[in-house]
Amino acid sequence: MTETATGTASGTYLIRGAAILGGDAEDLLIRDGVIAERGAGLSAEGATVIEAAGLVALPGMVDIHTHLREPGREDAETVETGTRAAALGGYTAVHAMANSNPVADTAGVVEQVHSLGRASGWVDVRPVGAVTVGLAGEQLAELGAMADSRAQVRVFSDDGICVHDPVLMRRALEYVKAFDGVVAQHAQEPRLTAGAQMNEGAVSAVLGLAGWPAVAEESIIARDVLLAQHVGSRLHVCHVSTAGSVEIVRWAKERGINVTAEVTPHHLLLTDELVRSYDPVYKVNPPLRTDADVQALRAGLADGTIDVVGTDHAPHPSEHKECEWAQAAMGMTGLETALSVVQETMIETGLMTWADFARVTSTVPAAIGRVADQGRPLEAGEPANVILVDPAARWTVDPHKMATMGRNSPFAGKELPGAVVATFFKGHPTVLDGKLNTPYRYAAEPAGAGSE
Numbered sequence: 001m002t003e004t005a006t007g008t009a010s011g012t013y014l015i016r017g018a019a020i021l022g023g024d025a026e027d028l029l030i031r032d033g034v035i036a037e038r039g040a041g042l043s044a045e046g047a048t049v050i051e052a053a054g055l056v057a058l059p060g061m062v063d064i065h066t067h068l069r070e071p072g073r074e075d076a077e078t079v080e081t082g083t084r085a086a087a088l089g090g091y092t093a094v095h096a097m098a099n100s101n102p103v104a105d106t107a108g109v110v111e112q113v114h115s116l117g118r119a120s121g122w123v124d125v126r127p128v129g130a131v132t133v134g135l136a137g138e139q140l141a142e143l144g145a146m147a148d149s150r151a152q153v154r155v156f157s158d159d160g161i162c163v164h165d166p167v168l169m170r171r172a173l174e175y176v177k178a179f180d181g182v183v184a185q186h187a188q189e190p191r192l193t194a195g196a197q198m199n200e201g202a203v204s205a206v207l208g209l210a211g212w213p214a215v216a217e218e219s220i221i222a223r224d225v226l227l228a229q230h231v232g233s234r235l236h237v238c239h240v241s242t243a244g245s246v247e248i249v250r251w252a253k254e255r256g257i258n259v260t261a262e263v264t265p266h267h268l269l270l271t272d273e274l275v276r277s278y279d280p281v282y283k284v285n286p287p288l289r290t291d292a293d294v295q296a297l298r299a300g301l302a303d304g305t306i307d308v309v310g311t312d313h314a315p316h317p318s319e320h321k322e323c324e325w326a327q328a329a330m331g332m333t334g335l336e337t338a339l340s341v342v343q344e345t346m347i348e349t350g351l352m353t354w355a356d357f358a359r360v361t362s363t364v365p366a367a368i369g370r371v372a373d374q375g376r377p378l379e380a381g382e383p384a385n386v387i388l389v390d391p392a393a394r395w396t397v398d399p400h401k402m403a404t405m406g407r408n409s410p411f412a413g414k415e416l417p418g419a420v421v422a423t424f425f426k427g428h429p430t431v432l433d434g435k436l437n438t439p440y441r442y443a444a445e446p447a448g449a450g451s452e
């Protein structure tokens with residue numbers, strides 16, 4: 001990409017010759033935060049011209065599953081560092097999970113996260129509210145207050161902990177219907193995974209590590225889709241990881257149950273064979289599964305059974321990962337590698353197109369989270385949340401060069417395809433030439449106003 005500065009203060013940008021959703025090359029004119037025109041041979045006096053021949057233009061990515069750690073766990077990540085990583089990864093919106101300290105189970109905490117996101121300005125930060133008080137699984141959190149707050153929460157999850165009580169899960173599903181919310185379930189039957197360290201299978205038997213059976217995930221999904229059907233509510237299944245889970249979600253959708261599901265990039269590529277190294281960077285929840293599971297997940301994403309890719313970006317301080325396996329924290333970073341991993345596993349394999357990529361990383365995640373101005377078509381009059389991707393680029397992952405504070409990338413040292421060249425958030429270039437530019441600056445928010 002080359003850039004010709006002919007009036008950078010104007011807020012007008014002409015993206016010239018990008019392949020829109022991987023199709024025909026066209027121009028996009030961005031002015032005052034929206035796509036003003038789309039077509040061939042566009043011009044605009046005073047615009048900053050971005051030559052984008054060979055690049056793919058996509059709607060900004062939306063992550064339905066991000067751990068930003070703040071408040072309380074700033075040694076692992078902050079809203080500032082996490083959203084910088086998100087912008088570099090091609091994201092213009094992220095949903096920040098509730099397992100902070102304090103837990104995001106009140107209107108006050110979700111409004112704090114919302115305010116931190118606006119102060120940062122790199123992406124749209126959408127707080128996820130906890131389902132239960134303190135993630136303890138004993139009583140519902142103040143779901144309505146969080147929904148009515150300035151943060152306008154629509155996604156609720158105890159992610160990291162399963163809402164294992166079926167009565168409580170039913171009540172949560174009933175409650176969120178009042179404001180068109182969704183419960184995002186971490187599907188893990190706790191009694192089947194007590195002390196589990198990795199996927200239960202041939203590798204765990206050889207290594208002598210306590211196994212994590214597929215049925216622990218699948219049984220909760222089966223229960224919850226039936227509860228969602230009974231209640232008539234929306235259910236979202238976090239980080240599906242087994243072939244059996246894909247089949248249960250497919251069965252539910254065939255019966256018209258209102259369920260959506262996500263898969264992480266690492267579950268699309270990595271298998272439990274990597275655990276033979278005993279390197280805790282591969283310790284994650286849910287665990288890395290078998291190659292047969294990986295293939296089923298790819299097929300499920302390709303045919304629409306799995307709706308979206310969610311990173312489950314989970315940064316940890318180095319001392320929580322650079323230790324013996326049994327003591328290591330579970331989780332992997334993912335915001336800055338997600339696009340490349342999906343390109344390798346789904347696009348370069350012929351399973352998906354760039355238009356499909358936009359659907360699973362932008363359009364549908366925005367719809368699940370009810371984020372009205374994200375995931376929109378690249379058409380005149382739409383919000384200018386746009387990314388430019390170089391599909392021919394190759395790069396080697398170096399966690400120490402990433403914006404995230406977490407160094408626990410399972411792709412360290414691996415060469416990946418595709419690179420984000422530019423990210424436009426609300427018409428403002430947060431990333432140019434693959435580097436952070438400047439954040440978007442919100443106007444002052446009036447007291448009592450809703451989120452933008």
